[in-house]
Amino acid sequence: MxxxxxxxxxxxxxxxxxxxxxxxxxxxxxxxxxxxxxxxxxxxxxxxxxxxxxxxxxxxxxxxxxxxxxxxxxxxxxxxxxxxxxxxxxxxxxxxxxxxxxxxxxxxxxxxxxxxxxxEQWQGGGKGYQNIVMFTLGTGVGGGIIQNGQIVSGANGAAGEIGHMVITEPENVVGTCGCGHQGCLEQIASATGIVNLAKRQLTECDEASILRQYAPLTAKDVLDAAKAGDALACRVAEQMMQALGRAAAYIACVMNPDVFVIGGGVSRAGEYLTEGIRRYYQQYAFHASAETPFVLASLGNxxxxxxxxxxxxxx
Amino acid sequence: MxxxxxxxxxxxxxxxxxxxxxxxxxxxxxxxxxxxxxxxxxxxxxxxxxxxxxxxxxxxxxxxxxxxxxxxxxxxxxxxxxxxxxxxxxxxxxxxxxxxxxxxxxxxxxxxxxxxxxxEQWQGGGKGYQNIVMFTLGTGVGGGIIQNGQIVSGANGAAGEIGHMVITEPENVVGTCGCGHQGCLEQIASATGIVNLAKRQLTECDEASILRQYAPLTAKDVLDAAKAGDALACRVAEQMMQALGRAAAYIACVMNPDVFVIGGGVSRAGEYLTEGIRRYYQQYAFHASAETPFVLASLGNxxxxxxxxxxxxxx
Known part of the structure; x- marks a missing residue:
């Protein structure tokens, strides 16, 4: 039965x-x-x-x-x-x-x-691994840590709050994060953060960019334009992938997971995104864990x- | 029996x-x-x-x-x-x-x-807690992650290599870390790093400092001078405590441990050190985990x- x-x-x-x-x-x-x-x-x-x-x-x-x-x-x-x-x-x-x-x-x-x-660890992109770290890139940046097939929730239920790593200086982000800090990963790598950073670039310079034709501008517009080689969009995408790669390298120095799984709406950018994050990850990662794979989430909603x-x- | x-x-x-x-x-x-x-x-x-x-x-x-x-x-x-x-x-x-x-x-x-x-989790400074993160501040900076009373070793045995978080830009450290990167926590918060940073300050400015009387200069000399209010030594100690506090905040966004345990020879600086790290930790930590305690290791060698x-x- x-x-x-x-x-x-x-x-x-x-x-x-x-x-x-x-x-x-x-x-x-x-x-x-x-x-x-x-x-x-x-x-x-x-x-x-x-x-x-x-x-x-x-x-x-x-x-x-x-x-x-x-x-x-x-x-x-x-x-x-x-x-x-x-x-x-x-x-x-x-x-x-x-x-x-x-x-x-x-x-x-x-x-x-x-x-x-x-x-994702049980049936999705991380299937077959016991220890995964997931980045959920949506309106915000969430995360989840699975250790030996179990959720790590932490002393205050705050394990996996990787969107609130203060990954950069205040001048590199727009405004203040919902958590009260300035410089959170979420301010760079969420859909909201990508749009905010692109809009700032569009305002601060008069460089030609296909992004100028979009209203309202979305994170998908920015990443599609970056894939198509738009220089302004590329700078925003590179800043995002660098921040994610650096955060992943920090996480690897703590947990050294089997795999990083990238999900959320922004992850529809696909291998362009995982390869970009991995490129920066390898710049910052400790040598023993520099080959950790990055895969896309597969279960969606x-x-x-x-x-x-x-x-x-x-x- | x-x-x-x-x-x-x-x-x-x-x-x-x-x-x-x-x-x-x-x-x-x-x-x-x-x-x-x-x-x-x-x-x-x-x-x-x-x-x-x-x-x-x-x-x-x-x-x-x-x-x-x-x-x-x-x-x-x-x-x-x-x-x-x-x-x-x-x-x-x-x-x-x-x-x-x-x-x-x-x-x-x-x-x-x-x-x-x-x-330290079983019988030392972290006794009574199931989930701890330990910083060992010695010649280098080591670490250890204990989750549910068990060692987390990671996919490549590299979990807890927190000394190799690339925590700052190359210009804020002296030379290159043993791992090949520039900007590792170890280059700021190890005994070696403290001495290197203090020597650079002593060379680059002619500010009065009691550190000028020591040869060879040790990390203990620097931290003792900082406790005594020597301005140059204080800058080095603050840089160190800031880097450790920032790293601890990153770690908390991943694991959210019950407690941080600070050990190694440098930790003989005592509560001056744990309180200093905690002060910076609270600047960077996600609000839910901002009250995580910092304690000294107690088992020594x-x-x-x-x-x-x-x-x-x-x-």
Whole structure:
């Protein structure tokens, strides 16, 4: 009899839910809205009802379901408790305990960036490796550290917050990061950071650039222009890849992972990006770890629910 | 009946050996010379003979000894194999397998900086914490990462090589690091680096400084002068503490450890140093992990043998 587990990726707008076999095969996925009103009081009961419905429809027995993993947009302590998720309206919530009480199933919770990294390690770009570091290059820069196939969450749930490495001096970035610092990796390597840096270049010089024709300008425009050889766009892309390569070299001096996995919307730039990061990484890396590979994430928006399921596949 | 384990700290000049109870109490310690002639062919048999002698003298039964842990001055793969230790004359040596064959005991091997970190986590400054990062500030800058009470060695045995984070630009350091880069943490925060930076200041300006009276100048002279308020020495010490604080902030964005432990000869500067590092750490750290404590290592030269024993106390 097959064994199943549920993976839940709880976002600020929708909840993505997947039913997986315990060896990681996705059977079915669906979404429900995230109801953030009333301090998000209905979120966990909505998820519980949706999962119970799927159990009923598929005639699954309790014994067939090993448990539920859930990724949450905030720091999670002890695979259970969040101390505030602004996007959900939550204050202090014991996510795993509450969802377990509602479903009668075992539940583990973790930060959403961390479960996405676990998903990529389990079934995605990092499959086959036990120790990976994932960079998620989206609106911000997130990260996830997987050590021996397990999420590293850290003393304050802040492990993998690699977007907030203060990687450069304030004059090399635009404005202040959401965290309060100036010079964070996120200010250079996120979609927002790329656009900000390109706009500054466009304002500060009158050099010809195909970027001048875009309004609004996106990170994809900048990276496409860089690939096409636009000199201004290339400078922005090189600054970004240098910052990522340098950060990866720092990370390697700490963890020396088997592989770096690059995901998030910005990673659609593909091998141009991974090769560029690797070029700078090798400039800064300690010789023993200079050959660490860089690969692209492969699960896209399914990484979160996949990793969430992966947390509980061995219950 | 008490259970015992042996901890071995294999250095280029001497081998330090300790007999411990499996709960970490040091019963006895002694040293033998490291015979590096003939590509270090006698090293492991000398260690085996010394341990066997101790077993005989104390009338220990095989059942009473859980095993031997050994720290080696080079990268160690799979708790067994080194691929070259210049200081020992070794090429490729399966340390754990060979010492196990010689003694009939279970053996685990690890890098010496890593076992020192494990020693401090098990019985030293980091006791009571499961996740620590240790900085060893000596002739060079070493490090060790302990996650869930276990050494993190990394894909290439290069985890914890935090001395080789390229933390600054080449113009802020003197010369080239042993690893080939310019700007490594080791070039600023090691005893050698401190002296080099102070000498450059003394040469480049004619500012009065009590450091001008020392020949040869040592890192201790520099840090003592800084504590006494010597302006030139203070600049060198601040540069060092800033680099360490910044590196610790990077590390926290990766691992978010419970505590940072500062050891090595330079750490005899005491709380002046830990407080200085912490001051800069807080400038650069992500807010969630800004309160991570910095403590001094407490085992001194016994850290290596202690951590080596700690590796095998649960065999």
């Amino acid at each position: 097959d064994q199943f587990c549920f993976g839940v990726d709880l976002g600020g707008t929708t909840v993505k839910i997947g039913l997986f076999t315990v060896d990681g095969m996705l059977q079915e996925k669906w979404e429900i809205p995230t109801r953030t009103e009333n301090q998000g009081a209905a979120i966990l009961s909505d998820i519980a009802a949706s999962i119970q419905n799927k159990v009923d429809v598929r005639h699954l027995t309790k014994e067939q379901v090993t448990g539920i993993g859930i990724g949450v947009p905030g720091p999670v302590l002890n695979e259970n408790r969040v101390q505030g998720c602004v996007n959900l309206g939550w204050g202090n919530v014991c996510v795993a305990d509450e969802l377990s009480a509602l479903t009668g199933m075992k539940v583990k919770a973790a930060n959403d960036a961390n479960v996405a990294a676990l998903g 399914d990484a979160g629910m996949t990793g969430a399921a992966g947390m509980v596949c061995n219950f | 008490d259970q015992f384990c042996f901890g071995v700290d294999l250095g280029g000049t001497t081998v330090k050996i300790g007999l411990f109870t499996v709960d970490g109490m040091l019963q006895e310690k002694w040293e033998i010379p490291t015979r590096t002639e003939n590509q270090g062919a006698a090293i492991l048999s000398d260690i085996a003979a010394s341990i066997q002698n101790k077993v005989d003298v104390r009338h220990l039964t095989k059942e009473q000894v859980t095993g031997i842990g050994i720290g080696v001055p080079g990268p160690v793969l799979n708790e067994n194999r080194v691929q070259g230790c210049v200081n020992l004359g070794w090429g490729n040596v399966c340390v754990a397998d060979e010492l196990s064959a010689l003694t009939g005991m279970k053996v685990k091997a690890a890098n010496d900086a890593n076992v020192a970190a494990l020693g 016994d850290a290596g043998m202690t951590g080596a024993a700690g590796m095998v106390c649960n065999f």
